[in-house]
Amino acid sequence: MDSEDEQYLKQRLDELQRDVSKKQKFEPAVAALTSLLRDRYSSASPPLRKSYLTVVSRVATVLKTRYTSPGFWAAGLALFRLALTLVSDPAEKSLLLGYISDAEKVVRQDDEPSALPPPNQGFLFEGHLTVDREPPRPQWLVQESFLASAATLFAAESSANSGRPVTETGGDSQDTANLLQSLIDNLDSVLPPGILDDVRGAPRVPPASKKVVANLPVITITEEKLKKLGEEAECCICKENLVVNDKMQELPCKHTFHPPCLKPWLDEHNSCPICRHELETDDHAYESRKEREREAEEDRKGAANAVRGGEYMYV
Template sequence: MADDESLKMRLQDLQKQLGKKYSFEESVCAIKSIILNNYSSASPSLKKLMYVVVSRVATILQTRYTSPGLWLAGKGLFEEAERVVTASVEKQHLKHCIAKASKHLHDVVNQPEVSVSSQNRGSTYLFEGHLTVDSEPPRANWLVARDLLDNVGLEAESSQGQGEDISPSERLSSLLEELANRSGNTLNLNEAIEASMQEIGVGPRRVPPASKEVVRKLPVITVTEEILASLGSETECAVCREELVLNDKMQELPCKHLFHPPCLKPWLVIYLELDEN
């Protein structure tokens, strides 16, 4: 049986392959095999990595693919992982993933014929999920942000000690660090949100304002060709990591970093305990 370090390296490599449509299904099958053969004897850190990779599969399915074959492979992985995990939060999350996969497969089987009106919605939707090596459709950035936030929140909940009294600002700092580690852009994400929350008055020693007021203070800009040229074609939203495209609506923080409004709002609503309205 392979040792923990080699399995971790293998899982990390497979996680990278998930972003390529032609290697997604093969990678999911390999992840499932690793879990089946190694989970029971794995170290806690390796078990956690397995769960993180499985959660990544769920996120990619929900934001990129519609092909029934890919979702069926994902569903099989979720079912195997749910069978072996012991943490209640992880088990609950995986059951949620299984339910989503089942619903998607049911909807695909029972979907009506494509109408002329649906064709007019754009070619991006029509080729999404097809077994092709063409360019993948744009990800739904609000889903990416939501799922990333959900996964971080679930793990934070599972590791939180009993009876701890943590302030919203302390919780934000911890979650920012975790989210930044997941997104691969620790410096930009921490500096952007932490500095900006201070500047708009949502920080230590201050009472958070209502979310409507917070959002209203953040300007929304439309990405133009001039903005793309000045920022660079590979500029990303620091939460969902989706590259900016022409006509994107972006919220500009005081530190001049740009975020999709649906990506930023979960921080204001969930982790600073603001209202959703």
């Protein structure tokens, strides 16, 4: 393959890399890339082969972060399987196997027949089997059962310590262990919310406010901006390199990420993956506690400064 062909194919691959980021052009771009792989990959130079793999990886990233249609995933799966037959580098084969595994899960799920209707979940009420499933027990009944179980466990333990056989209380060591585990598993359902926070440590940070996330600015990566960021610029959540026309959502700390990557991250962690800047939440109790802690910290710093100022006066 001469240099002109190489240059043409490199430009074509760059175009396809941009096209797969546009939903209406995704399938035609994947089809064109599949054709190029099949017909031209074997005669390509090593640098051009790397370009092929870069575009294939971009297809995988776009599928993972933007598109959910099984048809798109099926097209990607065919591309990944073809690429796997052509590459020889073990690292590239491992990468493609991961892409194939992800795509097969989506395509297989779409091919599976719909689940059968669940069996009758009714319960016996006054001698008749109801149609509806049994309603949840009221909280007072759950707490009453919890206290009764605790009393049983305490009686069994007391009998064991006093030298009487545990069987006098109607249980053995295995029953006691099972009962204790059941009590531990159900602490959250019978105790008031928040009562275990002091034991378990700080409560989980609530997710970011949906309104705050929706109002975060979205910027488009241009060639000029990509040059400033550098060739290795990436979304720090999905670890994929940025390309021209990528949409990026900007946090107040000015760090940017793919919108489909950022939302789940903020729901789970509510902080910037880079600098840990925390966004506002919809949990008023949590926000009030943060404000009190902030004011207490400022008061503490003020008192410390005042003490240091007094020490300087007497030096």
